[in-house]
Amino acid sequence: MKKVITGNQAVAYGAILSRVDVVSAYPITPQTTIVEELSELIASGRLRTKFLKVESEHSAMAALIGASTGGVRCFTATSSHGLAYMHEMLHWASGARLPIVMVNVNRAIGPPWNIWSDQSDSLSQRDTGWIQLYCENNQEVLDTILQAFRIAEWGKLPVMVVLDAFVLSHTSEAVEIPTLEEVDQFLPPYLQEYAIDTREPMAFSVIATPEYFLEFRYKIQRAMEEVPQIAKKVNEEFKSRFGRGYGAIERYGKEEAEVLLMTSGTVTSTSRIVIQKLAEKGVSVAGIKIKRFRPFPSEEIYEAIQGAKKLAVIDRNLSAGVGGIFAQELRASLYSKEERPPVFGFISGLGGRDITPELIEEAIHYTWEHPRPEEEVLWLGLKK
Amino acid sequence: MKKMEIPLSENLGHGHLACAGCGAAISMRLTLKALGERTILVIPASCWSIIPGFWPYSSYRVTAIHAGFVTGGATASGVRAALDVRGDRETLVAVWAGDGGTFDIGIQALSGAAERNEDFIYICNDNEGYMNTGTQRSSATPQLAWTTTTPVMQPKENPKKDIMAIMADHQIPYAATATVAYPEDLLRKLEKAKKIQGTRFIHLLSPCPPGWKISSELSVKISRLAVRSRVFPLYEIENGRTYTLQEESHVVPVKEYLKLQGRFSHLREVDIEETQRRVDDSWERLLRKARC
Numbered sequence: 136m137k138k139v140i141t142g143n144q145a146v147a148y149g150a151i152l153s154r155v156d157v158v159s160a161y162p163i164t165p166q167t168t169i170v171e172e173l174s175e176l177i178a179s180g181r182l183r184t185k186f187l188k189v190e191s192e193h194s195a196m197a198a199l200i201g202a203s204t205g206g207v208r209c210f211t212a213t214s215s216h217g218l219a220y221m222h223e224m225l226h227w228a229s230g231a232r233l234p235i236v237m238v239n240v241n242r243a244i245g246p247p248w249n250i251w252s253d254q255s256d257s258l259s260q261r262d263t264g265w266i267q268l269y270c271e272n273n274q275e276v277l278d279t280i281l282q283a284f285r286i287a288e289w290g291k292l293p294v295m296v297v298l299d300a301f302v303l304s305h306t307s308e309a310v311e312i313p314t315l316e317e318v319d320q321f322l323p324p325y326l327q328e329y330a331i332d333t334r335e336p337m338a339f340s341v342i343a344t345p346e347y348f349l350e351f352r353y354k355i356q357r358a359m360e361e362v363p364q365i366a367k368k369v370n371e372e373f374k375s376r377f378g379r380g381y382g383a384i385e386r387y388g389k390e391e392a393e394v395l396l397m398t399s400g401t402v403t404s405t406s407r408i409v410i411q412k413l414a415e416k417g418v419s420v421a422g423i424k425i426k427r428f429r430p431f432p433s434e435e436i437y438e439a440i441q442g443a444k445k446l447a448v449i450d451r452n453l454s455a456g457v458g459g460i461f462a463q464e465l466r467a468s469l470y471s472k473e474e475r476p477p478v479f480g481f482i483s484g485l486g487g488r489d490i491t492p493e494l495i496e497e498a499i500h501y502t503w504e505h506p507r508p509e510e511e512v513l514w515l516g517l518k519k
Numbered sequence: 520m521k522k523m524e525i526p527l528s529e530n531l532g533h534g535h536l537a538c539a540g541c542g543a544a545i546s547m548r549l550t551l552k553a554l555g556e557r558t559i560l561v562i563p564a565s566c567w568s569i570i571p572g573f574w575p576y577s578s579y580r581v582t583a584i585h586a587g588f589v590t591g592g593a594t595a596s597g598v599r600a601a602l603d604v605r606g607d608r609e610t611l612v613a614v615w616a617g618d619g620g621t622f623d624i625g626i627q628a629l630s631g632a633a634e635r636n637e638d639f640i641y642i643c644n645d646n647e648g649y650m651n652t653g654t655q656r657s658s659a660t661p662q663l664a665w666t667t668t669t670p671v672m673q674p675k676e677n678p679k680k681d682i683m684a685i686m687a688d689h690q691i692p693y694a695a696t697a698t699v700a701y702p703e704d705l706l707r708k709l710e711k712a713k714k715i716q717g718t719r720f721i722h723l724l725s726p727c728p729p730g731w732k733i734s735s736e737l738s739v740k741i742s743r744l745a746v747r748s749r750v751f752p753l754y755e756i757e758n759g760r761t762y763t764l765q766e767e768s769h770v771v772p773v774k775e776y777l778k779l780q781g782r783f784s785h786l787r788e789v790d791i792e793e794t795q796r797r798v799d800d801s802w803e804r805l806l807r808k809a810r811c
Contacts, residue, residue, distance in 0.1 A: 156604045159597065185600045189593060190631030197590035197628065198597035201561065204584055205601020227587055331582050331598070333557045333610050338577035340585040347574055 140310050142303030145273040146212060146238045146296075147172035148310075149280030151182060152318040153236075156207035156325075159187035159198040163217040164250045165300040166240045170212065192217035196224035196235075203233040204339055206330025208284065211235070214300065215242035215256045222260065225293075229264025229355060231340050234287035234294075234325075236280065237265075241400065241451075242300045243486040251487020252300040254400065254452035258428070258460045264355055266294040266362055267428040269399040273308040275381060278373065281313075281322055282381075285369045288325055290362050292355070300487065302401045313377060321376050359430045366427065383432035386439040388421030389414050393444040394502050397436075399425045399461060402449055402490050409495040420499050425461060433468035440476065447479040447502040449490065449515070458482060458512035479508045483515035490515070523703045526552040535578040537570045540735025542725035542742060543644050544570070545699045547615070550642060550723075553709035556581060558611045559602075561595045563625055564588035565617035565644070566651040589624045591616040592632030595639045611713065612639040618659035619649050622680050633689035636717040640709070643682065643720070646727035654730040661750075662797065663790055664782045666730075671785040678797065683722055683756065690759035691718040696751065698724040700743035704753055704765060711755075724751045732781020741779055748776040749802045754809070762809035773798050 140148070146169045150158065158177070162170045177184045187202075189195045192213050199209040213221065218239050228235050243253035257267060266286060270276045276298050283294040298304060329337065343351060363383060374380030386395075388410045398406045403424040410422045423439055425432065440446060450459025457463050462480030469475045479502045484490035494515045501513065530551035537544035543566065551558070560583045562568060568585055571578040586594040591614040599612045616625055621643040629641065648666050649655040656666040658680040669675040686694045693715045697705040705723070712719040724745055726738040733741055745751035746767050753765035773795045777783040786794070 157597065157600045159600075183604060185604055187596055187600055188635070189596070190627060190634070193589060194593035194596075194628045194631055197587060197593035198600070200586070200590075201584065201594035201597025201599075202601040202604075203597075205598050205605070207601045207604050209597075223587055224590070331559055331584070331601075333559065333582050336556075336580055336582045338571065338579055338583040338585070341571070341574040341577055341583075342568055342585070343574040 136312050137309050138312055139307045140273060141168065141305055141307050142273045142276050142298050143168040143240070143305065144172055145277040145310050146280065147176060148312055149277040150210045151176050152313065152315060153208065153210070153281060153284050153322055154182060154324070155184055155210040157185050157187065157199065157202040157209050158211065159189050159195045159202070160211045160213070161189055161192045161195050161217060163192070163214045165242055165304045166212050166214040166217070166238070168305070169238065192220045193224060196221045196228060199235050200224060200228055200231060200233060203235050204231065204331060206327040208325040209235045210237070212238040212240070214240040215244050218256045218260060219244060222263070225260055225263035225265060228293045230351070232291040234284070234291060236283045236287055236294050236296065238280070238296045238298070240298055240300050240304045249486040250300065252302055252451065253485050253487060257295060257297045258452045260295070261429060261460070264292065265429060266292055268294065268296050269426055269428060270296065270298045270303065271401060271403050271424060273303060274310045274379070276303065277310055277312065278377070278379060279381065281318060282369050282373055284322055286362065286366050289365050289369070290358050292358055292362065297400070299401045317376065321373060362430050363432065381426055382435070383427040384435045384439060385424040385426065386421065387424065389419070391442055392421035393419040394499060395421055395423055395440055395443040395446050396495070396499060397423045397425055397446065397448045397461065397465065399428070400451065402451060402484070405490060405492055406495050409492045409499070413496065413499060418499065418503065420503070428461070431464050431468055436465065436468060437472055441474070443476055445479065445502050446476050447481065447498050449481045449483055449495065449498055451484040451490065453482055453485060477507045479513060480511065481513045481515050488516065523706060525549070525702060525706060528552060528556070530556065530580040532578040532580050534572060535570050536572060537566070538729055538735070540728040540738045542699050542727060542738040543567070543646060545738070546644060546705070546723050546725045549699070549702050549705055550615070550709060551581060553706045554581070554611060554613055554713070557609055558582070558613055559584065559598055561586050561591060561598060561612065561614045563591040563594070563614070563616045563620040565620055567615055567644070569651065588620055590628055591620055591625050591641065592628035592630070592637070595641070596632050596635070596637045599638050614639060614641045616641070616643055617651070618643060618645040618647060619657045622658045622682055630689065633686060633691050633718045633720070636691065638716055638718070640712050640719045640721065643722050644725050645722060646725050646730060647679070648727070648730050650727050650730040663786060663794065665785060666782070674785065686720045687756045687759045689718070691720060692716070692758055693755070694720040694722070695755040696722045696724070696753050698742045698745060698751060698753070699726070700739050700746065701753060708755065730782070732784070733779060737779055741776065744771060744776040744779070747771045748773045749798050750776055752802065752805060754805065764805070764809050
């Protein structure tokens with residue numbers, strides 16, 4: 136069934152269709168309508184989902200850590216300051232190997248206060264051991280949540296599904312909503328390997344000495360290394376059932392291009408149009424959408440950039456002192472490779488300023504015209 | 520006080536790492552006897568993150584979930600939710616948190632859980648300071664006490680936070696104080712709590728030999744003196760309204776309680792008199808609440 140729904144409604148449908156057992160959340164703009172929608176759907180009594188309306192984001196994640204240890208499927212959603220407030224518990228969720236799925240609606244972190252789209256919130260959680268998947272449209276949001284539970288429960292790692300504030304969260308699009316039966320076929324009930332059972336008492340998250348701690352972390356790294364294969368298989372199955380799919384990255388436009396533009400989230404939609412227009416005018420440019428940020432799709436990207444002379448990245452995020460985070464990760468992933476085309480790192484659209492077709496065109500032209508970037512951090516649309 | 524049988528089962532195993540004379544080790548042993556095997560213990564950061572031992576061992580013979588410092592109320596809410604979804608209404612969820620994890624850093628999560636009347640027993644093991652990190656002041660540290668962050672030249676300035684009043688005002692079905700010198704009283708209260716649904720709170724005073732600078736054989740005696748001096752009266756509050764006092768007939772001056780503890784050894788006579796006045800005042804307030 137196709138429905139015209141907002142990104143946040145797509146989130147709520149995704150969670151409900153996944154038959155989540157426990158939801159625990161705290162409202163924050165622009166995530167709020169997810170919490171409201173879930174309250175409505177759960178109150179209607181169609182599912183046995185229990186909704187803990189906790190007093191903070193920190194408690195939202197802590198409650199899910201308790202519930203997930205209890206062996207049930209868990210979901211939450213947050214944004215910006217809420218995500219930052221959860222930070223300690225994000226480490227805890229991955230350290231305890233709990234397959235929690237969380238949606239983060241990208242929003243800037245203040246001060247100055249700002250409620251609009253900016254990836255600095257989710258990207259500042261990059262070292263917490265969570266898989267991170269970025270979405271371009273509302274259909275992808277719903278589908279990614281369904282896939283996220285499969286990946287999380289298979290890999291025993293938590294997954295963050297990320298969408299842009301307002302551009303997706305509060306914008307309506309036509310979304311194909313699968314039936315509960317169809318989703319049941321794809322996503323079977325969650326069976327935890329080490330669920331609590333008082334007949335066989337166990338202690339969870341016990342203190343580990345230096346003699347053992349390293350091995351715990353090694354296992355998380357290994358689990359992350361397996362994610363690309365797991366995600367690929369999950370996506371293939373999803374595609375065969377629903378006729379839609381999403382890779383870790385997507386290369387679009389001309390097959391051969393000198394300049395490749397990398398984007399994530401909704402900036403990709405605008406970039407598709409700009410790149411098509413420029414390509415028609417004879418500019419040798421194509422695009423790469425990065426969906427999966429953690430684990431970073433280094434191999435997929437390297438394969439996709441073969442033949443390219445220059446790489447441009449538009450980051451709607453900032454790690455002050457370094458620049459854009461996607462650009463930084465891309466540079467790091469290329470260092471050990473033979474082909475290392477120059478990376479042009481552009482910052483744009485922080486705090487929700489529109490990344491217009493003109494700005495994207497400017498980035499492509501700059502990259503086209505310069506053999507190397509004149510500066511490590513290039514700013515698009517900066518008021519002088 | 521009525522005598523009762525103490526269960527023979529042991530749910531705290533040997534080989535744990537508590538200090539000699541640790542009041543909380545006795546409290547934990549008794550508590551686990553009362554709670555029984557079908558219990559899931561949630562342990563936010565405290566001495567009890569360390570005492571049961573290091574991975575891959577644990578002295579807990581019940582299921583234990585170690586949790587982040589601030590998260591006692593929240594983690595337990597989640598565990599309860601999971602059990603409910605699984606249709607398990609038999610298993611008991613209990614939090615065992617320190618005074619830091621209850622009075623201070625964990626009070627938000629606890630208050631949230633109590634307001635939602637989450638179905639678990641929350642035990643605050645109060646040793647009146649951050650003892651796991653080496654005796655720093657908490658908001659449960661008594662006024663004028665020494666700790667490493669309230670040195671004798673500038674002992675703790677403010678009175679201990681009244682956690683029982685705070686919990687009572689959440690109108691939870693049951694809140695009670697208890698301490699190790701009165702094991703029958705502790706067990707009776709835990710048994711009573713087990714039969715009640717909703718958030719149940721036990722404020723458990725556990726003397727700490729290194730933190731209170733007391734000799735390790737004095738824990739039980741000091742626990743008894745805390746009650747007899749009315750520094751720590753034993754009582755219950757039902758639904759935030761009905762108070763029941765377990766009055767000690769043998770009342771002693773506060774000085775008897777203070778003089779055995781090195782953390783109060785810098786107190787002058789005027790300080791002791793001031794402490795006595797404060798204790799008398801708190802007792803009067805408690806009596807007024809109990810009478811109405």
